Amino acid sequence: MKLKDLAAELGLSQTTVSRALNGFPEVNEATRQRVSEAARRLGYRANVSARRLATGRSGAIGVTLPLQRSLHFGPHTAEFLSGISERMAQHDIDIVVTPIDADDEVPVFRRLVASKRVDALVLSAPTPNDERIAALTELGMPFLLHGRADNVKIPHAWLDIDNEGAFRRATSHLLDLGHTRIAMINGPEDQTFAIHRARGFRSAMEARGLSPDPQLIGGGRFTDENGFRLAQAFLERRPRPTAFLAGSMMTALGVFRAIRLAGLELGKDVSMIAHDDVFPYLNADNMVPSMSTTRSSIRAAGARIAELLLQMQDGKPPGSIHELWPVELVLRESTGPAPR
Amino acid sequence: MKLKDLAAELGLSQTTVSRALNGFPEVNEATRQRVSEAARRLGYRANVSARRLATGRSGAIGVTLPLQRSLHFGPHTAEFLSGISERMAQHDIDIVVTPIDADDEVPVFRRLVASKRVDALVLSAPTPNDERIAALTELGMPFLLHGRADNVKIPHAWLDIDNEGAFRRATSHLLDLGHTRIAMINGPEDQTFAIHRARGFRSAMEARGLSPDPQLIGGGRFTDENGFRLAQAFLERRPRPTAFLAGSMMTALGVFRAIRLAGLELGKDVSMIAHDDVFPYLNADNMVPSMSTTRSSIRAAGARIAELLLQMQDGKPPGSIHELWPVELVLRESTGPAPR
DNA sequence: TTTGCTTTCCAAATCGCTTTGAATGCGGCA
């Protein structure tokens, strides 16, 4: 069932049918009804390849999967991708995922652009001097950055959460509770967001005339395992840290295990605030004890990015798109006064 | 830079250039060299939409993301998707992810088929009477099932791991160690794989004249939280279970927390074998104590499914594709003799 | 020289849609 068939069936020209289906104003309302009814009845759907060829737009947006980067395609990416695709599905736009090695990103971009496979890209996990921005700008491929690349001066669209503010507030709160030996289990050190978090941590400490103990700072992947190992090492130091900041709920689980294994009680002997990207399957409220968190839905960010991408396609200049989302601080049972 | 331009540049016809690039035999080797050199130099890449229209193949395969199903788009799906896309990238085939509500799967399939958006689909998380198989078969859309739909008689391609055998062996091993009160934390009950695992568990028990205690069987999502709650409930029963089977590493983490919280020691007071889908960021070996697992890489399964999909496109009949992968049992420190 | 094969290359049709530029029908108005 193609357009021609449908047109023949209706005794109309392809032009009219096409226009009726695509909501052009110059077609009689009665005709439009007739056309869309027939289309539905006969199960007609435009061949996307043909449409794409004719319009010159691919009707797809690309999301790159970091294969060997410090950030894996893990739960965070999955959740983020859900957010994007949920929104895009409503617009009949495909999400094509492209695995990409850290080494040959630019060649892959070049291919993506030349083959007109996608209309825009979503970039994740930026570093401060992210070179992808220049590459894509030069290639003329629209993109939206999830996160920030502080040192890149080229105008570009981004959406980020206020990592610095979140960790500053979390740290301040721990300081208010009397904690001074605070350990920080951050993300991969090269990532902008991790740098921002470290900055927030440091600035809150310094505001009280303290400075972070480098011995109590760790980074790396957001995994249970990494959280566990770092926390275990930190807990062996004397004096022992009385509070932890964890970069993700995964790390927090590992930290929690280490705390238990050391015979300590979370929320009493040791406090913890973790960053919660809001996974539907990992609820800070339901943990025992419930976890205090800095919270920002990564799925919502994905959905919003999809939205902004659509606006960019409608001509909104990328340089005008900058969103910095505030992060909530949600206090629960895992934080308590510092033991004296 | 389009084919026409490239052809003009070379003083050849589009036909010849196209053939040279696509490796047809009837073009002179010297010409081919000249063509591909020029293509490289000028950065020519075929417009995928045009190619797709001309060939009638979309050059993409679809992966559906269950949005509201019992299985979320979580770490498992992410890892699986990595496997697929890794393999497909080598063939310049796009992966398009389509979010899909459990309710309107068939309409979405119908649209996918009619719009010729993808050449084939990957289906995950089947139930025993999975109705998607009939729907897709009827629509003539090739697909490959990750898992099995036992009661569906329509011939179709599938790849699955031997869940039943894995859990039978794991259970047998626990029985060998003297455990008899074994708790099982399974996956979502409607899923075939969970049913198979339950069957393996039961059959191992029955082979020793025992039968599983329904009070010690739980299901649900593969999350830390779910594992924690179920394990905690089970550990309150008397006599207490001395061993756990966990459906995933995520659940296992929760079980582990519950065990610690109950003041018990894993590997001594309580044993556990978890199913490990092999996440790069969650290593059973590095846990403390290290975790005994039934192991099968879900990423490898994804890669293999991609491979099989390619073979299907080359004409291999779907009905002939059935792969049942054995599952390793890897014993580590989390399993020990039953306390007397 | 002709014929018959290969080898190598080409012109033009095709894929199914969008879009341009023009045609048609019809009521209103002078």
Place this chain on the structure above:
DNA sequence: TGCCGCATTCAAAGCGATTTGGAAAGCAAA
């Protein structure tokens, strides 16, 4: 009546590849 303007509709020209059905060139055999 004749012309204009508006609302509809249409025929045909793209979009950029693949592919069909030859054709030209080169060469060996007749």
